[in-house]
Amino acid sequence: MAVVFLGISLSERNQEKQAFKQQLQNNADIIRRSFSVAFKEQESQMLLLASFVAADPEIQELFKYGTQMVRVEGGAKGAGESSRLRQALLEEVEASWKQMQRDYNLRQLHFHLPPATSFLRVHQPGKYGDDLSDIRQIIVDSNRLQEPLSGFEIGRIYSGIRGIVPVWYTRQDGSKEHIGSLEAGTSVDSLLSNLAEFVDGDLAVLLNRTNIDGAVWSEYRTRAMEACDCYIEGQTDTKLESWLKSGAIQYPAVTDMKTSVTTLTQEQATYALVSFPLYDYQGVSKGPVGRVVTWQDITPAWQKHQQGIGQLELMLVGSYVLVQLLLLFLLLRLRTLMQGRIDQATSAAKSANAQLMSVLKDSPVVTYSLEMPANTLSYISPNCLELTGYCDRDILDTPDWWLEHTHPLDQHWLVADASPEPDSTRRLRYRLRHKSGSWLWLEDRSRLVALDDGSQVLHGALVDISAQQHAESALASSERTLRRAQTIGHVGSWEYQFADRIMTLSDEACHILGLGQSSDADYATFISRVHPEDRAQVENAWHEAVQGGDYDLEHRIVVNGEERWVRSIADFQHDDSGILLATGMVQDITRQKNREQELHKLATRDMLTGLANRRHFMQRMAQEQARTQRFGSPCGLLMIDLDHFKQVNDRFGHAAGDEALKLFARVSSAQLRNIDILGRIGGEEFALLLPGTDMDGAFILAERLRQAVEGARIEQYPDLKLTASVGVSVLTLDDSSSDAPLLRADRAVYQAKNTGRNRVVRSDQSQD
Numbered sequence: 006m007a008v009v010f011l012g013i014s015l016s017e018r019n020q021e022k023q024a025f026k027q028q029l030q031n032n033a034d035i036i037r038r039s040f041s042v043a044f045k046e047q048e049s050q051m052l053l054l055a056s057f058v059a060a061d062p063e064i065q066e067l068f069k070y071g072t073q074m075v076r077v078e079g080g081a082k083g084a085g086e087s088s089r090l091r092q093a094l095l096e097e098v099e100a101s102w103k104q105m106q107r108d109y110n111l112r113q114l115h116f117h118l119p120p121a122t123s124f125l126r127v128h129q130p131g132k133y134g135d136d137l138s139d140i141r142q143i144i145v146d147s148n149r150l151q152e153p154l155s156g157f158e159i160g161r162i163y164s165g166i167r168g169i170v171p172v173w174y175t176r177q178d179g180s181k182e183h184i185g186s187l188e189a190g191t192s193v194d195s196l197l198s199n200l201a202e203f204v205d206g207d208l209a210v211l212l213n214r215t216n217i218d219g220a221v222w223s224e225y226r227t228r229a230m231e232a233c234d235c236y237i238e239g240q241t242d243t244k245l246e247s248w249l250k251s252g253a254i255q256y257p258a259v260t261d262m263k264t265s266v267t268t269l270t271q272e273q274a275t276y277a278l279v280s281f282p283l284y285d286y287q288g289v290s291k292g293p294v295g296r297v298v299t300w301q302d303i304t305p306a307w308q309k310h311q312q313g314i315g316q317l318e319l320m321l322v323g324s325y326v327l328v329q330l331l332l333l334f335l336l337l338r339l340r341t342l343m344q345g346r347i348d349q350a351t352s353a354a355k356s357a358n359a360q361l362m363s364v365l366k367d368s369p370v371v372t373y374s375l376e377m378p379a380n381t382l383s384y385i386s387p388n389c390l391e392l393t394g395y396c397d398r399d400i401l402d403t404p405d406w407w408l409e410h411t412h413p414l415d416q417h418w419l420v421a422d423a424s425p426e427p428d429s430t431r432r433l434r435y436r437l438r439h440k441s442g443s444w445l446w447l448e449d450r451s452r453l454v455a456l457d458d459g460s461q462v463l464h465g466a467l468v469d470i471s472a473q474q475h476a477e478s479a480l481a482s483s484e485r486t487l488r489r490a491q492t493i494g495h496v497g498s499w500e501y502q503f504a505d506r507i508m509t510l511s512d513e514a515c516h517i518l519g520l521g522q523s524s525d526a527d528y529a530t531f532i533s534r535v536h537p538e539d540r541a542q543v544e545n546a547w548h549e550a551v552q553g554g555d556y557d558l559e560h561r562i563v564v565n566g567e568e569r570w571v572r573s574i575a576d577f578q579h580d581d582s583g584i585l586l587a588t589g590m591v592q593d594i595t596r597q598k599n600r601e602q603e604l605h606k607l608a609t610r611d612m613l614t615g616l617a618n619r620r621h622f623m624q625r626m627a628q629e630q631a632r633t634q635r636f637g638s639p640c641g642l643l644m645i646d647l648d649h650f651k652q653v654n655d656r657f658g659h660a661a662g663d664e665a666l667k668l669f670a671r672v673s674s675a676q677l678r679n680i681d682i683l684g685r686i687g688g689e690e691f692a693l694l695l696p697g698t699d700m701d702g703a704f705i706l707a708e709r710l711r712q713a714v715e716g717a718r719i720e721q722y723p724d725l726k727l728t729a730s731v732g733v734s735v736l737t738l739d740d741s742s743s744d745a746p747l748l749r750a751d752r753a754v755y756q757a758k759n760t761g762r763n764r765v766v767r768s769d770q771s772q773d
Contacts (some may be wrong), residue, residue: 009120017342018314023338025310026385029303033279035265036204036299040281043196045688048155051168052612054105055189056153058114059172069174069184071125072118081122091125091133102127103727105189108472112164113190119148124185129162137161140220143169145284145662146391153612156286156659159220159294164212164238165192167286172198179599185397197216201241205360207300208408209240210283216294235295244276245298254278268307269300275307276300288658313345375463377453382407383462392469394440412444427455428741431463433472446474496592503585517571517593519564536568543573545586545685551585552579559594570598611685613663614670622684622692626743627681628693633736641695641703644675644732644750645710650689653725661722669727672717676710694746700735700767705732707765715763731756734768 058064071090075083081090098114105111121144138145140159147154153170169188173181199210214229217236229236235627240246240321254269278300282293320338329687371392374384381404385397393400393410400406408419413437433449436649451465497514501507508526515521518534526742535543550556556575561568573587609621617625629640647669648654654662664687668716673683673691682694693710695703716727732753734746749768757766 020695021310021313025306028306029266029268029277032277032301033264033281035299036200036279037264037302038201039195040201040297042159045316047166047196048168050109051166051189051191052153052155052170053108053168053188053283054111055168055170058101058189059187061097061172062175064094064097065172065174065184067097068116068124068172069182072184075118075124077540079421080134081136091130094125095127095130110191110195111189112165113160113167113188117144117148117169117188117190119149119185120145121184123161126162130336132162135161138432141555143167144188145185147171153182156288157283157294158285159212159216160190161191161220161222162225163192164217164221165190166196176598197239197241204299204301206277206299207240207242207244207747208297208299209242209245210295210297211235212238212283212295213293229690240294244271245300250561255363268303270307273304274302275304277303281415289655290658310720311536313583318342359441361424369468372468373465373467375451375465377461377463387543392445392467394438407437410438427453429453429460430742431465434474436750445469446471471715472685496590498590499587501587503587506665514591517564517569517591518562521690533563533761534564536563546604553577556587556589559598569593569595615665616674616683616686616691617669617682619684619686621692622682623743625682625684626692626694629696630736630740630743632696633740634738637738638697639699640736641693641700642734642736642746642750643693643703643707644694644734644747644754644756645691645693646730646758647689647756648730650686650727653727655670657725659721661719661725664719664722665725667728668712668719669729672713673710678714692750698735700733703735704733704765704767707733711763711765728763730754730762731765732757732768733765 054662067090071083071087071094072092074087075081078084078087094116100202102111102114112128115123116125116127117137118124121141123133123137126132137160140161141158143158145167148171151171153168155166155168157165158167162575167188167190169186172184172187173182175181193210197210200422211230211233212235213256217226217229218269227236230246230249232252237246239419248269248271252266253271265279265534269276269278278298280296280298283295283297286296297336297339303532323334344477368388369392371389372384372386373382375381378385382401384398387397389400390396403409408416411419412435418435419435429452431449431451431453435447435449436444437447438444446469448468448470449465450468451463453461453463455461497511497517498515499508499510501509505526508531509529510518510520510526518531520526520530532540532543542558543560546554546556546558556573559572562571563569569591571592571593573589577585577587580586609617611618626642632638633640647665650662650665653665668683669691670683670685672691677683678695680696682696684692686692695706698706711729711757714727718728719725732750732755734750734753736746740746753766753768757764760766
C-alpha cells in the first residue's frame with residue numbers, strides 16, 4: 006500500500022509541474038498572438054497615414070517635378086531646383102506631419118525615388134540622396150510592384166513598423182504616372198506600452214547587432230548590449246537590461262527562430278520570461294532580425310506552485326511513517342487536492358474577470374444603460390473618465406447631465422429620439438463638452454430592450470469619433486476648395502439665339518466639345534456631341550428650361566471617341582425685342598468624376614484583393630436582408646476561411662500570403678455571377694452573398710468554389726497549396742440583424758475546421 010501511495014504521490018508531483026509548465030506555455034502563446042495582432046494593426050495604420058498624404062494632388066505635383074529635376078540636374082540629390090522643390094514639398098507636408106506625430110506617434114515620413122533613393126526625409130530633412138536598395142527591400146518591392154506594402158525594417162536612422170504606398174501623378178489626359186513611393190513609420194514603443202498593460206507585464210525588442218551596424222548610420226546608433234550581441238530597440242522597463250548586464254540570464258541569440266519560455270528569480274521575486282523571434286518585411290526566408298522578450302511577475306503563482314510541490318514531498322516522507330493511517334491520509338489528501346483545484350479555478354476566474362475589467366477600462370468604447378421612459382442614466386462604464394474627463398459618479402449623480410453637456414445645436418437629436426421603438430437600433434452623432442472645455446464628437450449606438458418585469462432599458466455604446474469627424478470635415482472643405490478653383494478654371498461659354506437657331510461658342514467651349522476655334526454651330530451640332538445614353542436627359546432639361554425651368558445638369562459627351570463628363574448651366578431669358586435667348590457655360594469635370602469613382606472604390610474595396618471590404622459587404626448584406634424580409638426571396642451566405650494561412654506566411658513569406666489572397670479572389674470571382682457579392686471581412690476570412698439562391702444551391706456553389714481553390718496554383722510558388730473551409734447558411738425572415746446568419750455560417754466554418762478542413766458544411770438553421 007505504501008508503494009502504491011508513493012507512486013500516486015510522485016505522479017501528482019509530476020502533473021503539478023507539467024500543469025504549471027503548460028500554463029506558462031499557454032500564456033506565452035497568448036502574448037505572441039496578441040503581439041502579432043497589434044503589430045498588424047500598426048502596419049495598417051501606417052499604410053492608412055501614408056495613403057492619406059500620398060492622395061494630396063499638391064504633394065503629388067511637387068514630388069513629380071522634384072523627381073524630374075533630380076534626373077535633369079543629375080546625381081542622387083540633384084542641384085538648386087531640386088532643393089527648392091524638396092523644400093516646397095517639406096513645407097506642404099509639414100502640417101500633416103506634425104499632426105500625425107502628435108495623434109499617431111508617427112516617427113518617420115519618407116519620400117523615395119525608384120528603386121530606393123531617398124528624396125526627402127521629413128523627419129530628417131538634411132539627410133537625402135542616399136541609395137537604400139541594399140538595406141530596404143520593402144521600398145524596392147513597392148516601387149517595382151507599384152503596390153502598398155508594410156512590415157518591420159531597419160533603416161538608416163530608425164528601425165520600426167513601416168507602411169509604404171506608391172505615389173501617382175495624374176496627367177491632364179487622365180492617365181496616371183508612377184512617381185515613386187511614400188513611407189510612414191513608427192517605433193515599437195507605443196505598441197509595447199499598450200501590450201504591457203494588456204499582458205500585465207513588461208516587454209522589450211532586441212535587434213541583431215549585425216543588422217543594425219550594417220544599416221543604421223553611426224551617429225544614430227545607441228550602445229550595443231554585449232551580453233546578447235544586440236541593441237535594445239524598445240522596452241517598457243529596464244529590468245531585462247540589468248539582468249543581461251549582470252549575467253542573471255543567458256538568452257539565446259536574437260537570430261534564434263525558436264520561442265522560449267523560462268522562469269527567473271531575482272530579488273525575492275519570480276518572473277516568467279517569454280522570448281520569440283521578430284521578422285522584418287522579408288519574413289522567415291531571411292530569418293529573424295531580433296527577438297521580442299516579455300516578463301511577468303508570477304511570484305504568487307510560483308510560491309503556490311512550490312508550496313504544492315513541498316506538500317507532495319512532505320507526503321512522500323510521511324507515507325513511510327503513516328502507513329497505518331494511509332486510508333485516512335488518502336481521504337484528507339483527496340479533499341486537499343479538490344479544494345486546491347477549486348481555489349485554482351476560482352483564482353483563474355477572478356484573474357479573467359480582472360483582465361476583462363482592465364480591457365474595458367482601456368477600451369475606447371464607453372457603455373451605458375438608460376432606464377425608460379424616465380430617461381434616468383443608471384450605469385456608465387468607468388472608462389468614461391478617459392472619454393469625458395468626468396468620473397462615473399459625477400455623471401450618474403447629476404440629473405440631465407448628458408443633455409446639459411451636449412452641444413446646443415445637437416440637443417434636438419437626443420430629444421427627438423427620446424422614445425425609440427422596442428428592439429430598435431438607434432445611431433446618433435453629436436458633440437459633447439469635455440471637462441477641459443473642448444467639444445468631442447461621439448457616435449452613440451443603442452438598442453431598447455424590454456425586461457421581464459415590463460420595464461425598458463436603453464443599452465448603448467459611445468465611441469469618440471472626433472478624429473474621423475475632423476477628417477470628414479477636412480475632406481468636405483477640400484471638396485469646397487476644389488469647386489471654387491474649378492469656377493475660375495477653364496470654363497467655356499455659349500449663346501443660343503432661338504430666332505436664327507445659331508449657337509455661338511467661346512474658344513474653351515469649342516475645345517471642350519471638340520469643335521474648331523470660335524465656331525458657330527446649331528443645337529443639332531451640340532446634341533450630337535452628347536453621349537447617346539444621356540441625350541434624352543439633356544433634351545428634357547432643355548425643353549423644361551424653355552418653359553421656365555432650371556437648366557443645370559451633368560452629363561457625358563463623346564469627343565473623337567473619348568468619353569468626357571461636363572456640367573452645363575444656362576439661363577433662358579427674353580431680350581428687349583422679346584426673342585428668347587439662352588446664355589450658358591459648359592465645364593469639363595472629367596477629372597472630378599474620375600476622382601469620385603476612385604474614392605468610391607477606395608471606400609468600398611479591399612486594397613489587396615479588390616473585393617468588397619468588410620464595411621461595404623455589411624452594407625450590401627443589410628440590403629439583401631431587407632429584400633428577404635420584404636419579398637421573402639432566398640439569399641445564400643457563405644463564410645470562407647483559408648486553411649493553415651498562418652503557415653503560408655511563416656513558410657513562404659507575407660508576399661506569398663498576399664499572392665495567395667489575390668489568387669483566391671480571382672479563382673472565386675470566376676465562379677460567381679455579376680449579382681453575387683464576395684467580400685474580405687478579415688485577414689484570411691471571406692464572406693459571399695448569393696441573392697436568389699437557397700441552401701441547396703448555395704451548397705453546390707460552395708463545393709464548386711472549394712474545388713476551384715484546391716486546384717489553383719501560384720506560378721512563382723509551386724509548392725504552395727491552398728484549401729478553404731466553407732460554412733453555408735441562408736438569410737431567413739426570422740433574422741433581426743446581420744449577426745444571426747453570420748453566426749450560423751461561422752459555426753459551420755468552425756465545424757468544417759474541426760472535421761478536417763478543406764470541406765463544406767451546412768449550418769444548422771435552428772441555432773441562433
